[in-house]
Structures are given as C-alpha cells and as structure tokens.
Amino acid sequence: MSRTTDEIIDEITGPGIPIRGNDIDTDAIIPARFMKCVTFEGLGEYAFYDERYDADGNTRPHPFNDERHSQAKVLLVNSNFGCGSSREHAPQALAKWGIEAVVGESFAEIFAGNCTAMGIPAMTMDHDKIEELMHIVESEPATVLSVRVREQIVQADRRVFEGSIPPASRNSLLGGTWDSTALLLSRRDAIRETAERLPYLNDFVRG
Amino acid sequence: MGRSLFNKVWDLHKVRTLENGQDQLFIGLHLIHEVTSPQAFQMLKERGLDVLHPERTFATVDHIVPTAAQSRPFSDGLAEEMMKALEQNTREYDIEFFNLESGDQGIVHIIGPELGLTQPGITIACGDSHTSTHGAFGAIGFGIGTSQIRDVLASQCMAISRPKVRRIQVDGKLQPGVYAKDIILKIIADLGVKGGLGYAYEYAGSAVHDLSMEGRMTICNMSIEGGARVGYVNPDDTTIEYVRGRRYAPKGEAFDRAVEYWKSIASDADAEYDDVYTLDANTLEPMITWGTNPGQAIGLGEETPAVDSMPPEQREVAAKAYRHMELQEGQSMEGVPIDVAFLGSCTNSRISDLREAASIVKGRRVKPGVRAFVVPGSMRIARQAEEEGLMKTFEDAGFEWRGAGCSMCLGMNPDKLQGREICASSSNRNFIGRQGAPGGRTLLMSPAMVAAAAVNGHVTDVRELKTREPEPVGA
Numbered sequence: 001m002s003r004t005t006d007e008i009i010d011e012i013t014g015p016g017i018p019i020r021g022n023d024i025d026t027d028a029i030i031p032a033r034f035m036k037c038v039t040f041e042g043l044g045e046y047a048f049y050d051e052r053y054d055a056d057g058n059t060r061p062h063p064f065n066d067e068r069h070s071q072a073k074v075l076l077v078n079s080n081f082g083c084g085s086s087r088e089h090a091p092q093a094l095a096k097w098g099i100e101a102v103v104g105e106s107f108a109e110i111f112a113g114n115c116t117a118m119g120i121p122a123m124t125m126d127h128d129k130i131e132e133l134m135h136i137v138e139s140e141p142a143t144v145l146s147v148r149v150r151e152q153i154v155q156a157d158r159r160v161f162e163g164s165i166p167p168a169s170r171n172s173l174l175g176g177t178w179d180s181t182a183l184l185l186s187r188r189d190a191i192r193e194t195a196e197r198l199p200y201l202n203d204f205v206r207g
Numbered sequence: 208m209g210r211s212l213f214n215k216v217w218d219l220h221k222v223r224t225l226e227n228g229q230d231q232l233f234i235g236l237h238l239i240h241e242v243t244s245p246q247a248f249q250m251l252k253e254r255g256l257d258v259l260h261p262e263r264t265f266a267t268v269d270h271i272v273p274t275a276a277q278s279r280p281f282s283d284g285l286a287e288e289m290m291k292a293l294e295q296n297t298r299e300y301d302i303e304f305f306n307l308e309s310g311d312q313g314i315v316h317i318i319g320p321e322l323g324l325t326q327p328g329i330t331i332a333c334g335d336s337h338t339s340t341h342g343a344f345g346a347i348g349f350g351i352g353t354s355q356i357r358d359v360l361a362s363q364c365m366a367i368s369r370p371k372v373r374r375i376q377v378d379g380k381l382q383p384g385v386y387a388k389d390i391i392l393k394i395i396a397d398l399g400v401k402g403g404l405g406y407a408y409e410y411a412g413s414a415v416h417d418l419s420m421e422g423r424m425t426i427c428n429m430s431i432e433g434g435a436r437v438g439y440v441n442p443d444d445t446t447i448e449y450v451r452g453r454r455y456a457p458k459g460e461a462f463d464r465a466v467e468y469w470k471s472i473a474s475d476a477d478a479e480y481d482d483v484y485t486l487d488a489n490t491l492e493p494m495i496t497w498g499t500n501p502g503q504a505i506g507l508g509e510e511t512p513a514v515d516s517m518p519p520e521q522r523e524v525a526a527k528a529y530r531h532m533e534l535q536e537g538q539s540m541e542g543v544p545i546d547v548a549f550l551g552s553c554t555n556s557r558i559s560d561l562r563e564a565a566s567i568v569k570g571r572r573v574k575p576g577v578r579a580f581v582v583p584g585s586m587r588i589a590r591q592a593e594e595e596g597l598m599k600t601f602e603d604a605g606f607e608w609r610g611a612g613c614s615m616c617l618g619m620n621p622d623k624l625q626g627r628e629i630c631a632s633s634s635n636r637n638f639i640g641r642q643g644a645p646g647g648r649t650l651l652m653s654p655a656m657v658a659a660a661a662v663n664g665h666v667t668d669v670r671e672l673k674t675r676e677p678e679p680v681g682a
Contacts, residue, residue: 022524023400023500027638031645032617036271036285038245038292040353050645079520080401083434083500084638085617086336087243088352109404109436110336113367114352127520168368171227179354181254184231184362187223191259191364194222194233200329201235201263204457204464 005179012101012147014073016137025084030093044096068141077104082111091115101147116169119178125163149173209475213372213407220330229366235329238315242270243334245292247356258300260363266297266304269314270619274609313585313611316340316553323453327442327469337553339430342439343423370407371481377412379489384670387422388653392494392504395433400502403435414488420449421557428554432501441473495540496637496651498528510537545631548661551582552616552634560654565597567658570677573605574664580607582614618643631660
C-alpha cells in the first residue's frame with residue numbers, strides 16, 4: 001500500500017486478523033534489533049518476529065504465519081495495544097505486512113498518533129464487540145470487514161459494530177491532512193510570531 | 208482559578224488551533240538520534256523541505272553505539288550505516304551533533320539536561336518515548352514517532368491534542384535504601400500501565416521536591432510506562448541551581464530574567480487538576496518487578512500476587528508473565544537468582560545513581576558467575592565517575608566499565624542477554640525480549656538494588672547491605 005500524502009481515508013475494506021492479548025508492546029510488534037535500518041522498507045517480515053519464530057527460526061503458530069490471514073488488512077487487538085517505545089517502526093512493520101486499519105479496545109497514545117500520521121485509522125471498540133469480531137474472523141478468515149471512518153463502524157457481513165475514532169484523527173483522515181507537515185507549514189507567519197514571544201528564544205527579554 | 212504549569216506552557220507555545228481540532232504546538236527544543244531520524248530526513252528530502260530551526264535541533268548517538276569497542280567503523284555494519292546517516296544529515300542541515308569525538312556524547316535524555324539545553328518552561332520533542340524525562344525541569348517533553356520528527360524538523364511544530372493533567376502528590380520522606388525509582392514503580396503498579404492514557408502527570412509533594420534533579424528525572428522518565436506521555440515537576444531552587452552555569456544555560460543578567468520566567472510558569476497554588484492521586488513516601492519500600500511490564504511490581508516485603516485476585520483484564524497478561532519469568536504466585540522476590548546485573552539507561556545511569564551503587568559494592572565482590580556491568584549515561588558522567596574513583600570501585604568489585612549509550616536497556620548494540628538469562632536491571636522496561644534475547648528475563652529495580660543483587664547473586668534487600676559493613680574481600 002502506498003498513499004499520496006493528501007489522500008482522503010474513509011473506508012478500509014479487507015479480511016481481518018486477530019492478535020489477542022492486552023498490553024502488547026511495540027518491542028513485541030517489532031523487536032529493537034530489526035530497527036537497525038535507515039528506511040522502513042522490508043520491516044513487514046519482522047512484525048511480531050519473536051512470537052512467529054522460535055530461537056532456531058522455525059515458525060510457530062501465530063496469526064501472522066497463518067496462510068488463511070495472509071490477505072488481511074484489518075488488525076483486531078485488545079487493550080493498550082502498542083504501549084512502550086515510541087518507535088514508528090511498529091506501525092510501519094504492520095503496514096508493510098499489509099495492515100491498513102487497526103481496531104481495538106484501546107491504544108497507547110504515541111502508537112495511535114503514529115498510526116494516524118501514517119494514514120492508518122485506529123478505531124476503538126468495546127471489549128465484547130472486539131471479541132465478537134475476533135470470533136468471526138477466526139472462524140471465517142475470509143470474511144471481508146469494512147472499517148468506515150466517517151460512520152465510526154466496522155461492518156462484517158451484514159452486521160454493524162460501532163466504534164470510535166478521536167475527532168481530531170477522524171477529521172485528519174477524512175480531510176486528507178493526516179500527514180500534517182504541509183498543514184503545519186501553511187502558516188509560517190504564525191510559527192514566527194510564536195517564536196518571537198517565547199522568552200527563551202529572545203534572551204528572556206520578551207514574554 | 209489558577210493554572211497548572213502544563214497549561215501555561217502549552218498556551219504559550221500554541222501557534223493556533225488546526226482545522227481538525229488539534230493544536231499546532233511550537234517545539235522549543237528538538238533532540239534527535241540515529242534510530243528514529245534517518246527516515247524523517249529522507250521524507251524531508253523527498254519533499255524538498257529544509258529544517259526550519261537547525262539551531263534548536265541537537266543530535267547525539269546512543270541506541271546503537273557499542274559500549275565496548277567504539278572505534279570506527281563499528282564492527283556491526285548496520286550500526287555503522289546508521290551512524291553515517293546521522294553524520295551526513297547533521298552536516299547537510301547544519302545541526303549540532305554530539306558525536307563520540309565531542310566528549311559530550313551520551314543518552315539523549317541525559318545530555319540534554321547535562322548541557323543545559325533542557326530548561327524550565329520549554330517544549331521538547333524527541334523520537335523516543337522517554338522524552339518525558341525532561342519534565343523534571345518543568346519542561347514539557349513529548350516522545351514522538353518518525354512522521355512527527357519530520358513535522359518538527361520541517362516546521363518546528365507538532366499537531367497534538369491537549370491532554371488532561373493529573374497531579375500525583377507524594378508526601379512524606381523516603382527511608383534509607385528507598386529511591387526515586389521506587390516511587391515511580393509504585394505509582395505505575397498502583398495506577399497501571401495504561402492508567403495515564405490521555406494524561407500529563409504533575410509530580411508534586413515533599414518527597415518529590417526533596418529529590419535531586421537526577422531523582423526527579425528518574426520519576427519523569429518512566430511516566431510513559433504508566434501510559435502518560437508527559438510527566439513533569441514544577442521548577443524550584445533545586446532546578447535553578449542545577450541549570451545555572453551549564454553550557455547552554457542563559458548567562459549573567461539573562462539568567463536572572465530566566466529565573467523570573469521559570470518561577471512564573473510553575474503551577475499556581477490554586478491550579479485546577481483533572482485528577483489527583485496521592486502516595487505516602489514514608490511507608491514505601493524498595494520495589495521490584497516480577498512480571499513482563501513495569502506495572503507488575505511489588506514491594507520487597509510483599510509476595511507476588513495471585514492471578515485470581517487481579518481484575519479480569521489483567522489475568523491473562525499476568526499468567527503469561529509468570530510462565531515467562533518462571534516465578535510462582537505468592538512467592539517472595541528476595542533470593543531470586545540473577546545472571547546479569549545492568550547499571551545503566553536513561554532512567555538510572557547518572558552520577559548519583561553510580562555513587563549510590565558504588566557505595567554498596569565498595570569492598571565487596573560481584574558473585575562469581577554473575578556478569579555485571581556499568582554503562583554510564585554520558586561521556587561526562589563517565590569522566591566524573593572516573594575522577595571520583597567510582598570506576599575503580601566498580602572494577603575492583605568485578606564490574607565491567609563501559610562507554611556511554613543505551614546498551615542493554617533495549618539490546619540494539621552488542622550488549623544483550625543470552626538465552627534465558629535473568630537480569631537485575633536499573634532500566635525502564637521488562638517487556639519480553641526487551642534486553643535483546645527473546646527468552647531473556649528482566650527484573651526492574653533501583654541502581655542500589657542492582658548493586659546488591661550483583662554482590663549476592665540474587666535479589667537482595669539493599670537496606671541490609673547498607674547497614675552492614677562489607678566482609679573483607681577474599682574472606
């Protein structure tokens with residue numbers, strides 16, 4: 001998946017993949033030793049590496065190794081997903097693997113911010129609904145999920161699951177401003193005015 | 208009604224409200240390092256953008272830097288490539304780089320304060336979640352991802368929603384052998400690893416203000432382990448005296464004017480908070496983790512908790528943690544054998560940490576079979592420790608003395624656990640695999656507790672060693 005930086009992101013449609021468990025940290029999503037790189041290319045194969053492979057490199061049972069989930073675009077998770085390190089390598093690894101949206105009970109703040117900045121919707125949803133969605137995806141991996149940003153829902157078959165995306169993230173995705181660089185630079189005058197009133201940038205004379 | 212420091216600093220740095228409802232926040236200081244910046248520079252180049260404020264951007268190398276053999280090229284080709292990218296980017300964009308030749312290199316959250324770059328009342332961003340450390344000065348530090356590093360490089364701003372503020376009031380006095388690390392481990396154990404989601408933490412109370420700046424940094428450093436992206440302490444005389452005279456601190460009359468500003472941004476006595484949590488320091492004992500996240504911690508006098516006694520949503524994580532750690536419910540952590548003792552990281556590798564640990568190991572020996580090493584947080588700390596004789600104390604006791612870097616906190620350099628080794632660590636994360644080996648096990652504790660564990664070869668109540676004279680070495 002490659003997006004232009006001003007693309008409007010309203011709907012992600014594709015099969016789902018469940019990763020069960022609370023408090024899954026970004027070290028688990030991408031172990032630090034795979035961050036020795038100067039680009040994000042190729043990170044996908046290392047997503048959840050230490051849970052997918054044993055010490056000898058043999059594959060272990062894991063959704064990311066499961067052929068039935070190989071076309072998945074929607075990651076389903078539980079609570080506090082992406083806690084710990086701020087490494088954007090974590091959502092980048094997921095994205096390179098094929099993930100285009102994450103739906104979970106809750107996300108760590110920096111992780112959710114990184115997702116939005118990459119144009120990946122991060123939708124929260126009640127525990128029971130997540131469980132149901134995970135169950136659907138586990139029993140019928142080919143089920144096509146539709147993550148709708150504007151409506152804040154996930155549709156699976158004909159069923160609708162209500163979720164929530166923080167207003168700022170939702171506005172950014174729907175407005176095509178999730179990549180915020182151009183937006184932040186659009187008012188250079190205001191940046192300059194702010195800098196001019198900060199005491200520590202003006203020898204503490206002003207302020 | 209008064210305002211908190213957090214809201215004062217936020218309002219001062221707010222450029223405008225963005226169309227999506229977030230605020231555009233000016234970042235007064237941008238710290239960068241080799242791991243999370245190369246992709247950001249690449250994005251900048253692809254868009255033909257420049258760095259807006261290179262004079263407010265500073266770089267160091269810490270995550271991948273080897274701590275044993277530091278000569279170039281590094282033996283790890285990937286580490287060398289990352290180092291070269293940072294050298295190239297800082298040269299191209301005219302950014303000051305505290306490299307290995309500068310004598311000022313070290314962990315990014317150690318050198319900012321050390322050089323006087325970190326000051327009260329400023330906003331700081333860095334592509335590292337422990338940027339909350341700088342809050343110890345009454346600065347507001349945000350850990351950010353690489354896309355946001357690109358934003359800050361290009362615009363000196365970030366798009367962000369204003370969090371709520373929780374005051375964490377720690378009153379009373381710490382007993383001997385109990386440290387800042389124990390305060391923050393207790394807070395995270397009480398409030399949980401996601402308890403701080405959506406909050407900035409203001410640490411206050413006599414036990415916090417009695418701490419040195421270094422102790423305050425330890426507390427703010429681990430805010431993110433409790434889910435709070437930001438943690439801070441209001442500036443006071445301790446803060447002012449720490450900053451005075453440092454390389455990038457204001458000088459002369461400007462310093463006096465700075466002090467006025469710093470005092471003015473402290474939280475008002477009648478400031479309003481979205482939440483308040485209190486903790487009694489008097490009864491706090493040394494804390495230690497038993498599990499695989501920093502919230503799974505107990506006091507040394509407690510037993511590891513029963514899974515059935517926990518809230519339902521924590522049980523599966525706890526059961527998995529017990530399996531990984533090979534520990535039992537209802538056991539004491541004292542006496543748990545260790546293989547490795549690691550003194551280092553942005554949480555606890557400052558001079559006061561090393562002094563305290565050295566006072567425990569002085570005249571004692573590391574237990575045979577234990578691999579113990581000290582990784583000072585910066586070259587400056589290393590030099591000071593050498594001058595004070597701490598290096599000799601550690602080496603005489605059987606510790607290895609290394610160069611500055613992140614080292615075995617996250618195992619991106621050659622310093623890693625092996626196999627199922629269990630490590631007494633002064634770092635901040637005990638996640639499975641964190642210290643470089645997928646099967647490795649981490650026990651988080653204060654630096655003094657790490658020293659005590661190194662000496663006895665198992666988890667030990669440091670208060671016992673503090674009150675007992677060492678037996679003659681060789682006896």
